[in-house]
Amino acid sequence: MIKDYFDHWLDGECDPTRDIYEIARVPDASRSELKDMARKSREEIASRDTTRSAISAQKKGFYAIYTIVAIVSCIALIGVLLYSVSLLPQYGRVNPRAAAVVERYIEDGVAETGAINIVSGIILDYRAFDTLGESHVLFTALLCVMVLLRMDSKNMRNKKEDYALMMHENFFDLSHDGIIRTVAKVLLPSLLVFGAYVLLNGQNSPGGGFSGGSILGATLIIAASSFGLSRIGNVFTRRASECATFISLSFYSFAKGYVFFTGANGLENHIPKGTPGAILSGGLILPLDIAVGIVVTCTMFGFYSLFRKGMIGNDN
Amino acid sequence: MDFIRNFPLFMIILSLFSGALCFMLPRKASFVYTVCFECLLTAMAAALLVFTSQTGSSFTYTMGEFPAPWGNEIRAGITESVFALGFVFILLCSVTGGYRYLNGDTDPTKVNLFFALVNLLTAALLSLVFTNDIFTGYVFLEILTLASCGTVVVREIGKTTLAAIRYMILNLLGSGLFLLGVVLLYDITGNLLMEPMHGVITEIVSESGVIPSLSIAVAILTIGLSIKSGLFPFHYWMPDTYGFSTPSAAAILSSLTSKGYIFLLIKIYCRVIGLDTLRQMPVCDVLLSLGLLGIAVGSVQAMHTNNINTMIAFSSAAQIGYIFAGIGLCTEDGMIAALFHILAHAMTKSMLFITVPRLSEAAGGAKVFRDLQGSGIRDKDAGVAFAIGAFSMIGIPIFAGFASKLLFGIAAIDSGSNFKLTMIMLALAVSSMLNAIYFIRTLIRIFTPAGDTGLMEHPRHHAGFLIPVALLTAVNLFLGLFSGVVTELITRGLAMFP
Numbered sequence: 001m002i003k004d005y006f007d008h009w010l011d012g013e014c015d016p017t018r019d020i021y022e023i024a025r026v027p028d029a030s031r032s033e034l035k036d037m038a039r040k041s042r043e044e045i046a047s048r049d050t051t052r053s054a055i056s057a058q059k060k061g062f063y064a065i066y067t068i069v070a071i072v073s074c075i076a077l078i079g080v081l082l083y084s085v086s087l088l089p090q091y092g093r094v095n096p097r098a099a100a101v102v103e104r105y106i107e108d109g110v111a112e113t114g115a116i117n118i119v120s121g122i123i124l125d126y127r128a129f130d131t132l133g134e135s136h137v138l139f140t141a142l143l144c145v146m147v148l149l150r151m152d153s154k155n156m157r158n159k160k161e162d163y164a165l166m167m168h169e170n171f172f173d174l175s176h177d178g179i180i181r182t183v184a185k186v187l188l189p190s191l192l193v194f195g196a197y198v199l200l201n202g203q204n205s206p207g208g209g210f211s212g213g214s215i216l217g218a219t220l221i222i223a224a225s226s227f228g229l230s231r232i233g234n235v236f237t238r239r240a241s242e243c244a245t246f247i248s249l250s251f252y253s254f255a256k257g258y259v260f261f262t263g264a265n266g267l268e269n270h271i272p273k274g275t276p277g278a279i280l281s282g283g284l285i286l287p288l289d290i291a292v293g294i295v296v297t298c299t300m301f302g303f304y305s306l307f308r309k310g311m312i313g314n315d316n
Numbered sequence: 317m318d319f320i321r322n323f324p325l326f327m328i329i330l331s332l333f334s335g336a337l338c339f340m341l342p343r344k345a346s347f348v349y350t351v352c353f354e355c356l357l358t359a360m361a362a363a364l365l366v367f368t369s370q371t372g373s374s375f376t377y378t379m380g381e382f383p384a385p386w387g388n389e390i391r392a393g394i395t396e397s398v399f400a401l402g403f404v405f406i407l408l409c410s411v412t413g414g415y416r417y418l419n420g421d422t423d424p425t426k427v428n429l430f431f432a433l434v435n436l437l438t439a440a441l442l443s444l445v446f447t448n449d450i451f452t453g454y455v456f457l458e459i460l461t462l463a464s465c466g467t468v469v470v471r472e473i474g475k476t477t478l479a480a481i482r483y484m485i486l487n488l489l490g491s492g493l494f495l496l497g498v499v500l501l502y503d504i505t506g507n508l509l510m511e512p513m514h515g516v517i518t519e520i521v522s523e524s525g526v527i528p529s530l531s532i533a534v535a536i537l538t539i540g541l542s543i544k545s546g547l548f549p550f551h552y553w554m555p556d557t558y559g560f561s562t563p564s565a566a567a568i569l570s571s572l573t574s575k576g577y578i579f580l581l582i583k584i585y586c587r588v589i590g591l592d593t594l595r596q597m598p599v600c601d602v603l604l605s606l607g608l609l610g611i612a613v614g615s616v617q618a619m620h621t622n623n624i625n626t627m628i629a630f631s632s633a634a635q636i637g638y639i640f641a642g643i644g645l646c647t648e649d650g651m652i653a654a655l656f657h658i659l660a661h662a663m664t665k666s667m668l669f670i671t672v673p674r675l676s677e678a679a680g681g682a683k684v685f686r687d688l689q690g691s692g693i694r695d696k697d698a699g700v701a702f703a704i705g706a707f708s709m710i711g712i713p714i715f716a717g718f719a720s721k722l723l724f725g726i727a728a729i730d731s732g733s734n735f736k737l738t739m740i741m742l743a744l745a746v747s748s749m750l751n752a753i754y755f756i757r758t759l760i761r762i763f764t765p766a767g768d769t770g771l772m773e774h775p776r777h778h779a780g781f782l783i784p785v786a787l788l789t790a791v792n793l794f795l796g797l798f799s800g801v802v803t804e805l806i807t808r809g810l811a812m813f814p
Contacts, residue, residue: 080532081496087529088503097506097516101385112382129379129388133443133455136332140436140459143339143429144466148477152423242340249336256380257329261322263381 114273203282213296331439395809409784413670414564497537548610571662604644610637649727660716674698690766719799
């Protein structure tokens, strides 16, 4: 008896605090026999009305408590957060303690960064390290989606699913629709120009890498859905998008690493600031905007392509 | 300026670049590159530790031409160097030790993506360790969350997807709360840099006491980070996430990701809020009681399971409870004990997580105790490694776990409250006993001969397993035998914190 008890304890099937035995597995039993045994024991348990009602009552009780606790804690959190909102300063009033930081950004920002758009100056020059991290957040997200969705030997579709997907593709393929193709032909050039403008003029007007890149990415998505994903895939291949992402990110890391290094060591960094307002101004802001723009474009189109057919480009 | 002061910057920038590079490299090359790179990082961190402990002072490093508070800034002192070294070293060991399983767990075309994620995770951890700016902390916390989630789904089975979704939802909730806390703190102090924030908070507290918005900010921030690191009652994502992901990922997640968040929390407590202010808030007592409850619940749940991976995951929950109990004491000693336990637990847990798959491999892929019988005899390397890890977790002298329990005891005695002392001592005693019960049960099981099972004895020693395990054991013994050296370093580092 004690020996049995000890063995069960070793197996993790019972312990002094709970004293529960599970049905021991018979080593020679086949799969169907095991299933049979499991079914029998379930039936046996189910036949005992008392057990059943006790379990369901327990379950019901748990869910009732769970719901109540969830609602109460949500209401408490909402209350605390609303209260803390009432403690925030009023709109348009500057916290006097933050004044020194804000003043320098507004008064000297243009002269120090060479960018008329102060926001670009702040995110790509004053606080460039945060933005370096932020663009790698996008890259990390792209990697996660690739790990999940890119087709490979482990998550390859079978033939039936393939057929279903083909039918689905045909149904949603808009490249035979004359109206959509014509509208897309009219829209695409202006969208491309608009995206490029927002991207390249980030130092002078609202815009920059993140917004310009998302316009360009959306343009690619419109092109892919109106002319067929595989036609865009011929141009925007997997290798091309990988290379573009890699080159942009490593350029970003090393350019900023150079500026951090020279800045911290008190060296001259030899990057001209340019005349504020000109297209070539703002020192590194323009090249960095382009790099961020490329990463954002590749990420957006990559998401679309991976979600739609599990690969970027046509080759896998 | 000494050249070595540039090392934190180099470490972070090179890790980010390595992330992008591994994205391009083929499968094998990305592994070799990552291992070499982690070796380089370990050497750099060691050099930095030698440098900071010789100069005996910390230094700040301006990221760019604009000084803080206008620009970004990182900071390196002794504590930061110790943790950078520890984290990078564990990364190296976990990546090497689990590589053999990665090929089976994922498709060959995705192995390089795993290493890209690992490199980004390294960059994020290093930035969290070195940051002197609370918002930079938030940005890299996001990278850490996303990259960890990616390493979970690298193993392509349905269960990891489910576990990753749960992990993601809870972690995003944590990130959101942390961000709200940062916003509220920025509103109160008008700064994002740690020293000025501390100055303003001390000023406010001395003028008008602890104001409500400060308490709310600290509370939200603490809840956010404790959800992310898996403090009781937020630890239910642990068993699935750790149990089903590939061994390297499980080792990294349990020993580094959650510890990175805790290190950030300790940094914010010591450098932004200040321990004196913190003691006036209820948050300490809440953390202490949740930590103690976590120790109890985690240990009991680890006892109840019959799956070896789940058992180790729940024991992680208990160990996170220890760390938070140390933080909840809100004393210098408590912080030292918590920081030491972060290192001790990380060394031990990563070793256990790379050992368990070997044991279950020797038992024909089983994870349930019954089927593991004799696996420690068939695969003696893994059996010995598991025994060492188990002894350290239980807290047997000469291993790291003993030293950290001793430190917790000392911190509790110095806390000045008899009630806290009693509760902590009770928790230490009970949980050590429970630890012993469930780890010794496993040891008995794996070292009991199974008779004729038809399973082969493990034929040869794998260098890829033996080297990391030997290194981790050596460091574990070092932490256990010479804990004084490490505690002294941490104490000196903490003294530079404010």
